[in-house]
Amino acid sequence: xxxxxxxxxxxxxxELARALVEERLAAxxxxxxxxxxxxxxxxxxxxxxKILFAKTTDERYDDLQTYVERHHPAEVPCIERFDEDxxxxxxxxxxxxxxxxxEERS
Amino acid sequence: xxxxxxxxxxxxxxELARALVEERLAAxxxxxxxxxxxxxxxxxxxxxxKILFAKTTDERYDDLQTYVERHHPAEVPCIERFDEDxxxxxxxxxxxxxxxxxEERS
Amino acid sequence: xxxxxxxxxxxxxxELARALVEERLAAxxxxxxxxxxxxxxxxxxxxxxKILFAKTTDERYDDLQTYVERHHPAEVPCIERFDEDxxxxxxxxxxxxxxxxxEERS
Numbered sequence: 001x002x003x004x005x006x007x008x009x010x011x012x013x014x015e016l017a018r019a020l021v022e023e024r025l026a027a028x029x030x031x032x033x034x035x036x037x038x039x040x041x042x043x044x045x046x047x048x049x050k051i052l053f054a055k056t057t058d059e060r061y062d063d064l065q066t067y068v069e070r071h072h073p074a075e076v077p078c079i080e081r082f083d084e085d086x087x088x089x090x091x092x093x094x095x096x097x098x099x100x101x102x103e104e105r106s
Numbered sequence: 107x108x109x110x111x112x113x114x115x116x117x118x119x120x121e122l123a124r125a126l127v128e129e130r131l132a133a134x135x136x137x138x139x140x141x142x143x144x145x146x147x148x149x150x151x152x153x154x155x156k157i158l159f160a161k162t163t164d165e166r167y168d169d170l171q172t173y174v175e176r177h178h179p180a181e182v183p184c185i186e187r188f189d190e191d192x193x194x195x196x197x198x199x200x201x202x203x204x205x206x207x208x209e210e211r212s
Numbered sequence: 213x214x215x216x217x218x219x220x221x222x223x224x225x226x227e228l229a230r231a232l233v234e235e236r237l238a239a240x241x242x243x244x245x246x247x248x249x250x251x252x253x254x255x256x257x258x259x260x261x262k263i264l265f266a267k268t269t270d271e272r273y274d275d276l277q278t279y280v281e282r283h284h285p286a287e288v289p290c291i292e293r294f295d296e297d298x299x300x301x302x303x304x305x306x307x308x309x310x311x312x313x314x315e316e317r318s
Contacts, residue, residue, distance in 0.1 A: 021143050053140075091185060
C-alpha cells in the first residue's frame with residue numbers, strides 16, 4: 001500500500017489533509033510540522049511547512065496525486081510515493097474500505 | 107533493515123517508545139508529534155498523535171508488531187514496515203547489537 | 213530518487229540541513245522535531261533531535277552520506293536511505309537541477 005509524502009505550506013496543510021480524507025482519496029493523513037530548506041531561483045529559503053503522510057491504495061494513488069497538483073499552491077510541489085514492505089493486515093483492510101468511489105465500495 | 111511506522115495517541119506514545127527499546131524490540135525510536143485526520147464510523151476525526159519510527163532488524167520485526175498490537179489502545183492500529191535501501195554500516199551494526207534476546211546477543 | 217533519513221541533535225540540525233542545500237548535496241531538506249529513545253552503553257536515553265528528510269539523487273547520495281559522517285557530532289549517526297517508488301516528474305526534474313557539481317549542471 002502506498003504512502004504519499006507531500007509537503008505543504010503550514011497554513012494550507014490541514015485543509016488539504018482533510019480534503020484528501022473527505023474525497024476518499026486517502027484513508028488517513030498524518031500531518032507533521034517541519035521547516036523546509038531549499039534553493040529556489042538562486043536563493044536559499046527556510047519555510048514553515050507540514051509533511052503530509054497520506055495512506056492510500058494502489059487504485060487511488062494517481063487520483064490523489066492529480067488532486068494535490070490541482071490544489072497545491074506551489075509551482076512544483078513535492079509529491080512522492082513510498083510503498084510499504086508490509087503492514088498489519090487489519091490496517092490494510094481498513095484503508096481499503098476507507099477510500100475508493102461509492103461503486104468500488106458497494 | 108526495517109523501520110516500523112506506528113501511530114499512537116500522543117499521551118501513550120512515549121511509554122510505548124520506551125518499552126520497545128527496553129524490551130530490545132527496537133534499537134531506537136524517533137517519536138514525532140502529528141495531527142491525524144481519518145474517517146471512523148462515518149465521521150472525520152482530527153486527533154493529536156505521535157508517529158513512532160522504530161528501527162529494528164528482520165529477526166525482531168514480527169515480535170515488535172505483536173507487542174505493539176497487544177499494547178496499542180486502538181482497535182485497528184497503523185503498523186507499517188518500510189525497509190531501507192541502504193544505511194551507514196556502523197549504524198546497522200549498532201542496531202543489530204541493540205536488539206535481540208540475550209542468547210542472540212551472547 | 214533517494215531520501216536520506218538522518219537524525220541530529222536539535223541544536224545542530226538546521227545548520228546541517230542548510231549546509232546540505234548550500235553544498236548542492238540535497239535539493240531540499242524537511243527537518244522535523246522528534247524525541248529519540250535509544251540504549252547507549254547500557255542506559256536508555258530520550259534526547260531532543262530532528263529528523264532530516266534530505267531529497268537528493270542517486271549520483272549525489274554517497275557524497276551526501278560522506279559529508280554527514282564528517283560533520284555529525286555522534287560516533288554512530290543514523291543515516292539511512294529510502295528510495296521512492298514514484299514521484300511527480302516535475303519535482304524529480306527540479307531536484308536533478310538543484311544538486312550536482314557545476315560541471316554536472318552546465
